[in-house]
Amino acid sequence: MMRLSAADVSVLDEIAGIAVTPGSAAERAKALLEPLRRITPCDAAFITAFDPERRMQTPLLRYGYTAAVMRALDGPQLTRDIEQAGLQGPCPPVRIGDLPVPAETLPTWSQHMYPAGIRQCLSTGLFARDGRHLGNVTMNSADPRPAGEADRWLLGRAALWIAHAIDPWRTVSAIARLVGDAVAGVVLTRGGDTVPLTGLPDHPLLAPDSPLIVAASARSAAGHPFVTFLWPDDAPEFGAELFRVSMLVCPPHPPGHLRRVILLSPVPYPRGLTRFELHILGLLVEGWSLPRVAAALSIGVRVLAGHLELILAKLGASTRHMAAARALRRGLYIPAELTLPQEHDFR
Known part of the structure; x- marks a missing residue:
């Protein structure tokens, strides 16, 4: 030497x-x-x-x-x-x-x-x-x-x-630390692959081409630097039945293949909203009319109106449009694409 x-x-x-x-x-x-x-x-x-x-x-x-x-x-x-x-x-x-x-x-x-x-x-x-x-x-x-x-x-x-x-992982790690309670995470690349985050375990929900990754990618396409929503886990590996999904956009620094940090944080049902109500909010966030929401969930419009009344009270909103806006801003909804394939009754 x-x-x-x-x-x-x-x-x-x-x-x-x-x-x-x-x-x-x-x-x-x-x-x-x-x-x-x-x-x-x-x-x-x-x-x-x-x-x-x-x-x-x-x-x-x-x-x-x-x-x-x-x-x-x-x-x-x-x-x-x-x-x-x-x-x-x-x-x-x-x-x-x-x-x-x-x-x-x-x-x-x-x-x-x-x-x-x-x-x-x-x-x-x-x-x-x-x-x-x-x-x-x-x-x-x-x-x-x-x-x-x-x-x-x-x-x-x-x-x-x-x-x-x-x-480039220095920036990615700094972005991931913004969500302090994350229990799992991946980085989504330009080509659609997922790469584990150093210091955080992987999770089956974050597998490449999983419904969650597809939903996250679709929501990030609008260009928002931060997107959040809720996602249920029917086989809770981390003891949580509901995860908050946080997706943050990576800055376009060279080499540019790392695009989004996607993190999972376990949360209780927020603001007392039930899982069924979170599915309703997911459809309202998409701008669906009440008859269309009722048909998608196989319930009557009057039954939906009763659920909606509870949702408005829990979110402190005066209209369903205000409730949808607050749910979108706070990530208090389950994406519509996860609701539609469901065959069982959430009620």
């Missing part, structure tokens, strides 16, 4: 400080440029965020490249070259001479970097502590002399902090 000089310690401290600052991953990546240039002299540099669904390296920082090179860095070939160079898995930082294949066989190098006068690199993949591939950091130079072993080792030490700086 190499000993850190005072200058090395200063660089690592600065990178660590940037890594834990608030803001977006792109803002932190841009702030990392100056300390990175003190690790080894370079004429150009880039940091990318890896999109696992599109298998693309999304740019967070690009410095010093020609327009032609930057267009190449935006394309899919960069990802293929990074994989061919072995940088999609944990390994020490590499220079041109350390690559497992000749640089001339990598189109990003042979067709773009070399014609732009770039002759050397110091590059490493960025990985979270749990092994997730987060992106890549590369420093390029017109000087053909390779970076020294000390520079290579220092970038390796800095890589974990750089990875932390660009990790």
Whole structure:
């Protein structure tokens, strides 16, 4: 193990400080440029965020490249070259001479970097502590002399902090903490997959393509950053017969594949509303008329009117439209799509 000089310690401290600052991953990546240039002299540099669904390296920082090179860095070939160079898995930082294949066989190098006068690199993949591939950091130079072993080792030490700086799960975890009583949760991705949330267990209700996930996705399509509603659990794994579903939209930061945080919190029947009344509210939230609600629930309009009178009293509303608005705003309803397939009697 190499000993850190005072200058090395200063660089690592600065990178660590940037890594834990608030803001977006792109803002932190841009702030990392100056300390990175003190690790080894370079004429150009880039940091990318890896999109696992599109298998693309999304740019967070690009410095010093020609327009032609930057267009190449935006394309899919960069990802293929990074994989061919072995940088999609944990390994020490590499220079041109350390690559497992000749640089001339990598189109990003042979067709773009070399014609732009770039002759050397110091590059490493960025990985979270749990092994997730987060992106890549590369420093390029017109000087053909390779970076020294000390520079290579220092970038390796800095890589974990750089990875932390660009990790999109930091934002996701902060969003999840907004719902302090959550007992289960997942993240919904651009492609419709669900990914477990660190620190929270999964739940059968949150399986991909489950009715709850479909309902949550439909409600988020309106663009609201926060959506909440109620969902019954007829096989209560957490001892709760009713969950509050909270769905929060993830900011569209690169790589952009994490779209919504969906959390479950056990709740008693709120405001004394019964499960049947919550189903009625779900239909009213959709704007259904009373005759249509009565027909869907297989009850008479007069029976429905009696339930509605109780609902208005419990919500402190003077009309069914006011009750529906309050139920929507407070998430005090069971979505209509869950009500309609029901064959048993809720009364």
